[in-house]
Amino acid sequence: MDRIEAMRTLVSVVHEGSFTRAAERLAMSPQLVSKYVAQLEEHLGVRLLNRTTRRIHLTEAGERYVQQAQQILSDIDDMESQAGDLQAQARGLLRIAAPVSFASLHLAEPLVLFQRENPEVAIDLQLNDRKVDIIDEGFDVALRIGHLKDSSLVARKLTEIRLAYCASPEYLKKYGEPTSVAELPQHCFLHYSYVEDEQLRQAGIQRGNQFSCNNGEVLNNAAIVGAGIVMQPTFISGAALADGRLVEILKQEAPEPIALYAVYAHRTLLSSKVRAFIDSLSDYFSGVPSWDKS
Structure with missing residues (x-):
C-alpha cells in the first residue's frame, strides 16, 4: 500500500463528502478509492470513517488522523515545490x-x-x-x-x-469634549460589534442602546456627521483626522496599540x-x- 496515496485519498474523501466525488477529483475509480481507505484502516487497526447510504462521518480517530495527514501532505507539497525551483520563483x-x-x-x-x-x-x-x-x-x-x-x-x-478616540468638531461643539474616559458613558458612543465587552470595559466604555455596527467605515462616517464618539484604528480614521472632519480626543488615555x-x-x-x-x-x-x- 502506498501510504501517501492512501492519505491523499482519505483526505479527498473527507473534503468531497463522498467516495464518488473523491474518485472524480482524483481521476480514479470509486472502487480504488474505497480500497485505499480500507487498506489504510486495516494498516492502522482502527476505523476512520463511518459510512451510511447518504453520508460519511469521521470517527474520533479519523478526525485526529485526517488533521495530521493534511499537515503531512502540505509539507510534502511544499518540499516538492521548493526542491523543484529552489524557491527562486513563487508560483x-x-x-x-x-x-x-x-x-x-x-x-x-x-x-x-x-x-x-x-x-x-x-x-x-x-x-x-x-x-x-x-x-x-x-x-x-x-x-x-x-x-x-x-x-x-x-x-x-x-x-x-494606533487606536484613537474621535469625534466631529460639530459634535464636540454641541455636547462638549470629555476630559477622561470616565465621562464617555455620558456621550453617544459608536460601538464596533466585533469588540468584546471586556475590551470595552477595559477602555472605560459601557455598551448601551446606542449605535452599533460590524463595519468600522460605517462608524467612522457616522462620527463624521456628528453621531457620536468612536474609538477607531487610525487606518480608518486617519484621512478624516488629517483633513479636520474628525478630531482626536482623550490622547492622554488612548487605548493600547x-x-x-x-x-x-x-x-x-x-x-x-x-x-x-x-x-x-x-x-x-x-x-x-x-x-x-x-
Missing part, C-alpha cells in the same frame, strides 16, 4: 483572508506590487471580519488585526496600529508563494504607516 494560487475595511482601504496597492514582482502567483482575496479557520477553509494566509490569542498558528507582525499580523499554518517548510507574500507586505508596511503620516 501557484495564493488564497488570502483579510478584514474588510483594512483590505478595501490599504491592501490593493501592496497586492498589485506583490503580483508585479511575482507574476506566476494568482491571488484569491476573500474579505471577512470574522476569524476564518485557515486550515479547514483552505487559506494560505490570513491578515488579522488586534491582540492575537495563543494558537497553533504562526503569526508575523507586519505593523503597529494593536497590530496587523500575517497568520499562517505552522509548517516546517513554508511555501515560496506564502513566504514571498509575507516578506513583501512586511517591506511595504515597514516604518510609520502611511495613514499616520501627516
Whole structure:
C-alpha cells in the first residue's frame, strides 16, 4: 500500500463528502478509492470513517488522523515545490483572508506590487471580519488585526496600529469634549460589534442602546456627521483626522496599540508563494504607516 496515496485519498474523501466525488477529483475509480481507505484502516487497526447510504462521518480517530495527514501532505507539497525551483520563483494560487475595511482601504496597492514582482502567483482575496479557520477553509494566509490569542498558528507582525478616540468638531461643539474616559458613558458612543465587552470595559466604555455596527467605515462616517464618539484604528480614521472632519480626543488615555499580523499554518517548510507574500507586505508596511503620516 502506498501510504501517501492512501492519505491523499482519505483526505479527498473527507473534503468531497463522498467516495464518488473523491474518485472524480482524483481521476480514479470509486472502487480504488474505497480500497485505499480500507487498506489504510486495516494498516492502522482502527476505523476512520463511518459510512451510511447518504453520508460519511469521521470517527474520533479519523478526525485526529485526517488533521495530521493534511499537515503531512502540505509539507510534502511544499518540499516538492521548493526542491523543484529552489524557491527562486513563487508560483501557484495564493488564497488570502483579510478584514474588510483594512483590505478595501490599504491592501490593493501592496497586492498589485506583490503580483508585479511575482507574476506566476494568482491571488484569491476573500474579505471577512470574522476569524476564518485557515486550515479547514483552505487559506494560505490570513491578515488579522488586534491582540492575537495563543494558537497553533504562526503569526508575523507586519505593523503597529494606533487606536484613537474621535469625534466631529460639530459634535464636540454641541455636547462638549470629555476630559477622561470616565465621562464617555455620558456621550453617544459608536460601538464596533466585533469588540468584546471586556475590551470595552477595559477602555472605560459601557455598551448601551446606542449605535452599533460590524463595519468600522460605517462608524467612522457616522462620527463624521456628528453621531457620536468612536474609538477607531487610525487606518480608518486617519484621512478624516488629517483633513479636520474628525478630531482626536482623550490622547492622554488612548487605548493600547494593536497590530496587523500575517497568520499562517505552522509548517516546517513554508511555501515560496506564502513566504514571498509575507516578506513583501512586511517591506511595504515597514516604518510609520502611511495613514499616520501627516
